[in-house]
Amino acid sequence: MLKIEDITYSVEGRPLFEGASATIPTGHKVGLVGRNGAGKTTLFRLIRKELALESGEISIPNRARIGGVAQEVPSSSTSLLDTVLQADTERTALMTEAETATDPNRIADIQTRLADIDAWSAEGRASAILRGLGFEPDQQLRPCSDFSGGWRMRVALAGVLFAQPDYLLLDEPTNYLDLEGALWLESYLQKYPHTVLIISHDRGLLNRAVGAILHLDNRKLTLWNGPYDQFARQSAERRALQTAEAKKQDARRAHLQSFVDRFKAKASKAVQAQSRVKMLEKMTPILAPEDAKKVVFTFPEPEELAPPIINLDGAAVGYGGPHILRKLNLRIDQDDRIALLGRNGEGKSTLSKLLAGKLAPAEGKYHRSNKLRIGYFAQHQVDELHVDETPLQHIQRLRPGEMQAKLRARLAGFGLMADQAETLVGKLSGGQKARLSLLLATIDAPHLLILDEPTNHLDIESREALVTALTEYSGAVILVSHDMHLLSLVADRLWLVKGGVVTPYTDDLEAYRRQLLAGDDEPKDSPKPVEKKKKASRDEILAFKAEVRKCEDRLTKLNEMRDKLAKKLADPELYEDSRKSELETWNKKYAEIMDGLDRAEAMWLTAQGKLESAAD
Numbered sequence: 001m002l003k004i005e006d007i008t009y010s011v012e013g014r015p016l017f018e019g020a021s022a023t024i025p026t027g028h029k030v031g032l033v034g035r036n037g038a039g040k041t042t043l044f045r046l047i048r049k050e051l052a053l054e055s056g057e058i059s060i061p062n063r064a065r066i067g068g069v070a071q072e073v074p075s076s077s078t079s080l081l082d083t084v085l086q087a088d089t090e091r092t093a094l095m096t097e098a099e100t101a102t103d104p105n106r107i108a109d110i111q112t113r114l115a116d117i118d119a120w121s122a123e124g125r126a127s128a129i130l131r132g133l134g135f136e137p138d139q140q141l142r143p144c145s146d147f148s149g150g151w152r153m154r155v156a157l158a159g160v161l162f163a164q165p166d167y168l169l170l171d172e173p174t175n176y177l178d179l180e181g182a183l184w185l186e187s188y189l190q191k192y193p194h195t196v197l198i199i200s201h202d203r204g205l206l207n208r209a210v211g212a213i214l215h216l217d218n219r220k221l222t223l224w225n226g227p228y229d230q231f232a233r234q235s236a237e238r239r240a241l242q243t244a245e246a247k248k249q250d251a252r253r254a255h256l257q258s259f260v261d262r263f264k265a266k267a268s269k270a271v272q273a274q275s276r277v278k279m280l281e282k283m284t285p286i287l288a289p290e291d292a293k294k295v296v297f298t299f300p301e302p303e304e305l306a307p308p309i310i311n312l313d314g315a316a317v318g319y320g321g322p323h324i325l326r327k328l329n330l331r332i333d334q335d336d337r338i339a340l341l342g343r344n345g346e347g348k349s350t351l352s353k354l355l356a357g358k359l360a361p362a363e364g365k366y367h368r369s370n371k372l373r374i375g376y377f378a379q380h381q382v383d384e385l386h387v388d389e390t391p392l393q394h395i396q397r398l399r400p401g402e403m404q405a406k407l408r409a410r411l412a413g414f415g416l417m418a419d420q421a422e423t424l425v426g427k428l429s430g431g432q433k434a435r436l437s438l439l440l441a442t443i444d445a446p447h448l449l450i451l452d453e454p455t456n457h458l459d460i461e462s463r464e465a466l467v468t469a470l471t472e473y474s475g476a477v478i479l480v481s482h483d484m485h486l487l488s489l490v491a492d493r494l495w496l497v498k499g500g501v502v503t504p505y506t507d508d509l510e511a512y513r514r515q516l517l518a519g520d521d522e523p524k525d526s527p528k529p530v531e532k533k534k535k536a537s538r539d540e541i542l543a544f545k546a547e548v549r550k551c552e553d554r555l556t557k558l559n560e561m562r563d564k565l566a567k568k569l570a571d572p573e574l575y576e577d578s579r580k581s582e583l584e585t586w587n588k589k590y591a592e593i594m595d596g597l598d599r600a601e602a603m604w605l606t607a608q609g610k611l612e613s614a615a616d
Contacts, residue, residue, distance in 0.1 A: 001025050002047070002167065002195065004221060007056030009039075009046060015219055016042055019056075022214055022221040026061075029189060029196040031206040031228060034216030036431050036459045040199045043216065044068065044169050047197075060167060067165025069173065073152040075145040079550070080135060080155050083144055084126040087159030091119050115585065120561065121592040122162075123554075124599060129158045132184035133177070134344050138606055141547055150176045161188065170198040174205060174482055175456045178344045182482040183516050185209075201460045203228055203485040297438065297462075297469035298413030300445035305369045307333040309447055309476060310355060315364035317354045323362055324350045326500050334447055336476045339487045341505055341512055342497035348480050351497060352376070352450050355478060375446030379453045382433045387426030391416050391436045394425070398443055414439040415462070430457030438466075450478040455486055484509055544611040551604035558597050565590045 002024040009017045016039030024030055032040050045051045047058055048066055060066070073083055086092050091114070098110050114120070130140050133154045144152055153176040160168065174182040182205065189196055189209040197214070200206055206213065206228035213224045213231040224231040260277055308331045315328040324347045332338070332355070340348045353359040356376040357368075386394065395407050411421045414435045425433060434457045442449065449470075455463050463486060470477055470490045481487055487509055494505035494512070505512065568574070569590060574583050 001061075002197075003057075003059045005057045005059070007046070007058060008054045009042065009051070010054065011039075011042065017056075017221075018219040020216075020219060020221040021056075022223050024195065024197065024212075024214070024223070026195055027193075028212055029192070029210045030198070030212045030214050030223070031210040032197055032199045032214045032216065033201075033206070033228070033231075033460065035461070036429055038216045039219075040216055041171055044171060044197075044199070047167075047169065064166040065163075066167045066169065067160045067163055068169040068171065069153070069156050069160050073144055073155040073159070075152070077143045077145060079141050079143055079547075080130055080147075080158075081123065081126055081140040082550075083155055084130060084158045084162050085122060087163045088117075088122065089163075091117060091122060095119065115589060118592075120589050120596065123596050124592070126158070126162050127599065129161050129188075130155075132188060133158050133181050137603070141551075141603060141607065143543075154181070157185075161192075164192075164194065166194045168192065168194060168196045168198075170196070170200075172199055172201070172457075174200065174202050177482055179341070179482040179484070180343050180516055183484075183513055187517055201455070201458065201463060202483060203460065203463075204483070296413065296415060297435075297465050299442050299449075299469050299473050299475075301473075302334075302373065302445040302447045302475050303371075304474070305334055305371060305447055309334050309369045309372050311365075311367045312361070313365040313367075315354070315361040315366050317350060317359055317361050319350075319359075324500065325354070325497070325502060328354075328361075328364065328502055330495075330502060332448065332476055332478075334474070334476050336493060337470070337479075337491050338477070338493045338495055339479045339481070339491035339509075340495050340497055346497045347500070347502075348497050349378075349452060351502060352378075352452055352478060352480060355448070356450050369447070372448065373444050373446045375441040375444065375449045377438055377441040377449075377451045377454055379456050381441075382430070382437045382457070385425045385433055385436060388424060390422050390424060391428075391439075392421045394436060394440065395443065398440070410439060410443070411436075415465075431459060431462060434458055435462070446475055448476045448478070449473065452480045453482065454479075455481060455483045484513065541611070544607065547607040548604070548611050551600065551607045554600050555597070555604060558593060558600055562590070562593050562597065565593060 004020065004022045004024075007017050007020050008015070032043065034040050042051065046053060047060075048068065076083075078086075094110050094114055098107070098114070101107050101110060118125070127137065127140060131137070135154070135158075144155060147155070157170075157173055157176075160170075173185060177185060182202065186205055186209045189198070189205075196210070198205070198210065208227070210227065212226065213228055215222045215224060215231065215235065224234060226234075256279055310330070310332040312328045312330040315330075316323040316326040317328070318324045328351075340351065342348050350359065354361065354366075356374050358376070360366075391411055392404075392407060395410060396402075399407060399410075408418065408421055411417075416432060416435055416439070420428060420432055425436070428436070434454070438454065441451075454466065458466065463483065467486060467489045477490065479487060479491055491509075494509070495502050496505040565586060568586055573579070574586070
């Protein structure tokens with residue numbers, strides 16, 4: 001088990017933990033929650049021994065492996081699949097040693113350990129994890145350098161999940177996942193065989209993937225059984241009770257003090273007055289819980305426009321090549337709240353850019369109200385803020401004629417108070433940067449607000465405030481988000497982006513969730529536009545040849561493993577009744593090897609086909 005005993009730790013003189021304790025039993029899945037800046041990430045670093053405690057102790061069983069997501073997988077020529085396989089360092093070392101070992105006893109030890117850790121099924125497991133996080137089989141063979149930082153973060157997550165550490169520490173893992181990836185991760189964590197500790201502000205994840213909540217509040221840790229909603233209810237009840245008890249004690253103190261003040265000078269009442277003084281001294285103060293700062297978002301209200309504000313008739317859109325979306329017949333009114341559903345790569349962001357006017361339709365009609373103002377928030381915009389400027393300077397650029405008092409009021413309306421207003425953006429938290437970006441997106445009181453993953457980096461209180469603000473907002477809202485709690489409370493219409501078209505989704509979000517988890521969302525085969533063939537460069541052909549060689553090497557190794565297992569299974573003594581369980585084990589390994597061979601042959605055929613196509 002993980003034992004946190006009476007720990008104390010401060011950062012630059014500010015205490016984050018003071019005598020904090022908690023015990024997490026082995027195999028439990030726990031969500032770590034608390035306000036931004038409370039010290040959740042610091043606790044992870046303390047558990048990993050990256051920081052030294054001032055006092056107290058954090059202990060885990062000897063030899064237990066602790067794993068967490070690296071900052072990012074480096075850009076390299078290594079394929080995604082091999083990168084994930086290498087994350088299991090023990091398996092990698094054993095496989096390497098197995099190729100050179102000559103001592104029969106050591107070879108036996110290596111093979112036994114490889115069997116114990118299911119080394120033969122590793123490629124299948126790694127591929128399944130990558131697929132769950134959004135990588136198609138052909139993408140898994142491409143080098144990491146082909147993918148952006150956000151996608152390489154997914155590879156880093158795949159690596160730690162594949163390695164299956166005894167203690168899995170995840171810090172906001174859904175921040176770089178789409179809805180489908182987040183739902184897959186929920187399902188995966190529910191079945192994870194070891195202990196999980198996860199920092200998250202995603203209520204869906206905290207309600208479905210964990211069985212307990214570790215609350216960091218007022219420098220203390222409290223473990224609550226049950227999912228997040230149960231914790232929130234019980235915590236609110238306890239806070240209300242604590243507040244009531246504090247008020248009662250204050251009234252009792254006031255009554256005792258009043259008696260002492262009135263009669264301490266009277267001889268006849270001196271003994272009773274002294275008795276009440278002792279009672280006051282013995283009373284342990286009951287402190288009312290600290291009031292949480294009220295989190296708000298204040299969106300400026302747009303004037304009303306005649307419907308529809310946007311109308312698409314037979315529109316198509318792309319990026320110069322084949323149309324990504326076609327036959328778009330869509331209407332948006334100012335009171336619409338629309339959530340865009342669909343797997344990554346189907347065109348949700350493309351549709352958002354079309355509606356925002358950042359992409360022009362390739363064909364068809366696109367009509368918008370003459371006075372329409374559109375606010376657009378995408379997660380990448382947070383990274384494009386000027387890190388060497390303050391939030392005040394950001395909005396001064398947009399409102400050069402406004403008085404500073406009004407500019408500061410705008411910032412306060414998004415939770416950026418006096419201190420943050422003049423802090424360089426580079427020193428703000430992720431949540432504070434997201435608030436600034438939301439302010440910049442809404443400063444012109446847009447009639448249509450398009451939000452692409454707006455809750456990344458926002459804590460639970462801020463997400464609830466965003467729900468409230470969007471519900472009260474009088475403009476139209478288009479949402480792309482992995483936060484099903486947000487979608488379920490804000491959206492009243494669902495559009496499914498799939499197979500190049502956009503259609504109304506007539507069922508509810510819970511049905512969509514079940515459909516995704518059941519794997520029923522695969523697009524039907526449809527004719528693909530014929531593309532003009534581009535001649536492959538010399539570097540591309542060399543890369544294809546290298547991939548073919550990798551696939552051939554993988555096939556060679558798997559065939560060698562198959563032959564060794566076949567030889568083992570040919571031993572007549574293995575079929576004696578006393579060795580029945582051993583036979584079952586070797587049969588299972590043989591089946592896994594054959595399954596791996598099938599996948600490896602499919603990958604080789606794909607790579608060979610690309611090489612032949614490029615060489616034509």
